[in-house]
Amino acid sequence: MKRISRRxxxxxxxxxxxxxxxxxxxxxxxxxxxxxxxxxxxGRLLEMKEREEKTxxxxxxxxxxxxxxxxxxxxxxxLLARQRSLLSRIDRKVSALNDRLDRxxxxxxxxxxxxxxxxxxxxxxxxxxxxxxxxxDPWYPSARERERRFxxxxxxxxxxxxxxxxxxxxxxxxxxxxxxxxxxxTERKRTREKRVGDxxxxxxxxxxxxxxxxxxxxxxxEKELKTLRARIARMESVVSRVERQVKERERRARKxxxxxxxxxxxxxxxxxxxxxxxxxxxxxxxxxxxxxxxQHDTTFDVTIENxxxxxxxxxxxxxxSVGQGEVAFAxxxxxxxxxxxxxxxxxxxxVYGRLESFLVKQGEAVKKGTVVGSLPGSPSGKSVLYLELRxxxxxxxxxSAIPLDR
Amino acid sequence: xxxxxxxxxxxxxxxxxxxxxxxxxxxxxxCLLGFALLSLLLSGGVDRFLADRYAITAVLRAEVPxxxxxxxxxxxxxxxxxxxxxYRDPEAAWKEFLRAYPGLDPLRGAVGNPMPGYIxxxxxxxxxxxxxxxLVASALRSVSHVELVLSGEEWLPRLLRAGRLASWACxxxxxxxxxxxxVVARLQExxxxxxxxxxxxxxxxxxxxxxxxxxxxxxxSAVSGFLLAxxxxxxxxxxxxxxxxxxxLLEGVxxxxxxxxxxxxxxxxxxxxxxxxxxxxxxxxxxxxTARSVRK
Numbered sequence: 001m002k003r004i005s006r007r008x009x010x011x012x013x014x015x016x017x018x019x020x021x022x023x024x025x026x027x028x029x030x031x032x033x034x035x036x037x038x039x040x041x042x043g044r045l046l047e048m049k050e051r052e053e054k055t056x057x058x059x060x061x062x063x064x065x066x067x068x069x070x071x072x073x074x075x076x077x078x079l080l081a082r083q084r085s086l087l088s089r090i091d092r093k094v095s096a097l098n099d100r101l102d103r104x105x106x107x108x109x110x111x112x113x114x115x116x117x118x119x120x121x122x123x124x125x126x127x128x129x130x131x132x133x134x135x136x137d138p139w140y141p142s143a144r145e146r147e148r149r150f151x152x153x154x155x156x157x158x159x160x161x162x163x164x165x166x167x168x169x170x171x172x173x174x175x176x177x178x179x180x181x182x183x184x185x186t187e188r189k190r191t192r193e194k195r196v197g198d199x200x201x202x203x204x205x206x207x208x209x210x211x212x213x214x215x216x217x218x219x220x221x222e223k224e225l226k227t228l229r230a231r232i233a234r235m236e237s238v239v240s241r242v243e244r245q246v247k248e249r250e251r252r253a254r255k256x257x258x259x260x261x262x263x264x265x266x267x268x269x270x271x272x273x274x275x276x277x278x279x280x281x282x283x284x285x286x287x288x289x290x291x292x293x294x295q296h297d298t299t300f301d302v303t304i305e306n307x308x309x310x311x312x313x314x315x316x317x318x319x320x321s322v323g324q325g326e327v328a329f330a331x332x333x334x335x336x337x338x339x340x341x342x343x344x345x346x347x348x349x350x351v352y353g354r355l356e357s358f359l360v361k362q363g364e365a366v367k368k369g370t371v372v373g374s375l376p377g378s379p380s381g382k383s384v385l386y387l388e389l390r391x392x393x394x395x396x397x398x399x400s401a402i403p404l405d406r
Numbered sequence: 407x408x409x410x411x412x413x414x415x416x417x418x419x420x421x422x423x424x425x426x427x428x429x430x431x432x433x434x435x436x437c438l439l440g441f442a443l444l445s446l447l448l449s450g451g452v453d454r455f456l457a458d459r460y461a462i463t464a465v466l467r468a469e470v471p472x473x474x475x476x477x478x479x480x481x482x483x484x485x486x487x488x489x490x491x492x493y494r495d496p497e498a499a500w501k502e503f504l505r506a507y508p509g510l511d512p513l514r515g516a517v518g519n520p521m522p523g524y525i526x527x528x529x530x531x532x533x534x535x536x537x538x539x540x541l542v543a544s545a546l547r548s549v550s551h552v553e554l555v556l557s558g559e560e561w562l563p564r565l566l567r568a569g570r571l572a573s574w575a576c577x578x579x580x581x582x583x584x585x586x587x588x589v590v591a592r593l594q595e596x597x598x599x600x601x602x603x604x605x606x607x608x609x610x611x612x613x614x615x616x617x618x619x620x621x622x623x624x625x626x627s628a629v630s631g632f633l634l635a636x637x638x639x640x641x642x643x644x645x646x647x648x649x650x651x652x653x654x655l656l657e658g659v660x661x662x663x664x665x666x667x668x669x670x671x672x673x674x675x676x677x678x679x680x681x682x683x684x685x686x687x688x689x690x691x692x693x694x695x696t697a698r699s700v701r702k
């Protein structure tokens with residue numbers, strides 16, 4: 001978004017430069033009648049530019065907030081999904097545990113009943129054995145001896161059965177208490193996770209509300225930006241019209257002065273720069289980090305029209321004039337910081353943006369290589385210079401005219 | 407040549423009525439004694455009764471298969487003192503247990519059948535002694551399939567002692583009856599000798615020696631005694647046979663009816679008849695002497 005605003009600013013700047021608003025061209029008297037109009041338009045344009053820049057910044061901020069908020073919503077959704085999955089797993093576990101608990105309780109009840117019955121049976125068998133020892137047929141002592149032996153076997157088996165049931169019951173009771181502990185722990189975990197889920201849900205809801213607010217803000221800002229752009233476009237149209245008028249006047253003035261053609265085809269612009277007295281040189285040693293022309297911004301998924309290039313150089317580096325000329329403008333331009341414009345004559349201009357300080361003044365003649373300013377300092381040790389070349393009101397690729405490190 | 411009259415049946419000719427009565431009485435008495443004698447011979451006193459109620463139980467281990475248990479029972483049955491050896495499987499043991507303790511029937515569902523199989527060994531009545539029982543029990547204990555041998559070690563000696571006493575008592579009673587027969591027979595002979603004293607004096611006056619008279623009289627008494635005893639024993643044996651056939655329960659106490667025809671039984675009956683003959687002769691001689699002393 002910042003680049004979009006930069007493009008608009010660049011257009012405005014170019015218009016201003018082309019018109020020679022900031023300096024009196026040789027045909028100043030002929031154009032004096034439109035200069036006032038242009039100054040007014042310039043003022044309005046600057047005002048609109050500031051508003052547009054502010055709106056663009058707001059939109060950028062809104063987009064950033066939206067993106068961040070969406071990210072947070074996405075994270076919260078993922079967290080919520082995980083939370084739901086976890087809760088679902090816990091529910092399933094609780095359900096399974098409850099089933100096991102029911103089964104275990106049933107088994108314990110059955111074992112208790114079996115244990116009671118077995119105890120009763122054992123007691124009854126003991127009574128029967130006791131009375132049987134006294135009764136019985138005394139005429140068959142061997143049979144009685146055998147029956148007593150069998151009774152001992154029976155009682156032992158019965159007692160073993162009771163002991164087994166007792167062990168089973170104790171084991172089942174232990175299992176039951178273990179299950180109950182597990183259920184309690186799982187229930188506590190479920191409650192805790194549910195609380196966490198509720199918190200996440202409320203946070204998500206809150207984030208959604210915030211997102212909705214951001215969306216509304218974004219829509220409002222976009223609408224405002226659109227309106228501003230339309231107005232700027234209209235303004236540019238006006239400026240273009242005025243520019244054509246200025247050019248026409250220049251052409252007439254040159255014609256009356258017997259001068260050569262002033263406007264050449266844009267394709268010849270680099271050659272025109274190259275034909276400047278002394279040629280052109282790089283403003284500083286650095287690497288081009290932003291290229292001229294249409295560039296696709298992946299962050300915002302938009303195509304941006306760059307009118308110049310950005311050269312990355314060490315912080316505080318000196319910026320030199322690319323050619324001989326005269327300082328046409330030195331001042332602050334919103335979005336570009338301190339901007340210096342050098343008029344090289346013949347409709348050729350070089351623009352230096354993002355300067356920290358100027359070492360020349362408006363109207364001062366400069367030669368190729370004259371230090372005109374310096375880049376600001378930066379914690380990272382790197383700063384960027386904005387360089388734009390314009391020929392006949394059209395921006396050209398600086399790398400086509402100046403040897404720059406790409 | 408004058409024919410000398412036979413003195414063999416002189417009493418029959420002189421005192422027929424009393425002799426018939428005495429003979430009937432003796433026959434009935436011999437029936438009773440024969441019945442008792444054969445019963446005692448077959449039962450061995452109380453030996454058969456005890457042998458019928460006594461058994462050695464060899465409790466088998468739970469994992470012993472039926473086929474092996476039955477094979478073991480056959481081997482045990484081949485031991486000399488053993489009358490029979492029968493394998494009872496756990497199911498039969500359980501049923502026997504329930505017969506003894508009928509109130510435990512519903513409990514089986516809870517504990518299953520904990521009873522082991524066992525072999526019941528019965529000893530021959532004539533081998534029912536402590537030594538023979540120990541022999542069989544120790545033979546069984548040496549078998550790995552046998553978990554426990556129940557041979558009534560605590561109470562068997564007492565039982566055997568009681569059995570011996572009971573047997574002696576039975577034979578004593580029999581002997582007492584025999585002695586009673588002898589006493590009665592002697593009194594009868596004496597009474598008859600007294601009654602026929604005049605006749606015997608007449609014969610003595612005619613040259614018949616008194617000793618010859620007494621001897622012939624005793625001989626005829628022995629013959630009649632033997633015949634009466636044999637007939638009475640046969641009748642008593644028949645009655646015993648019929649009783650055993652009619653009341654099979656008696657077999658457990660006395661023995662099978664087929665044992666009546668065993669040679670040893672027949673020989674014992676013959677000996678008894680001979681003994682009765684001797685007693686009859688002795689009673690006749692003693693009765694004669696007593697009558698002579700009274701007459702003097």
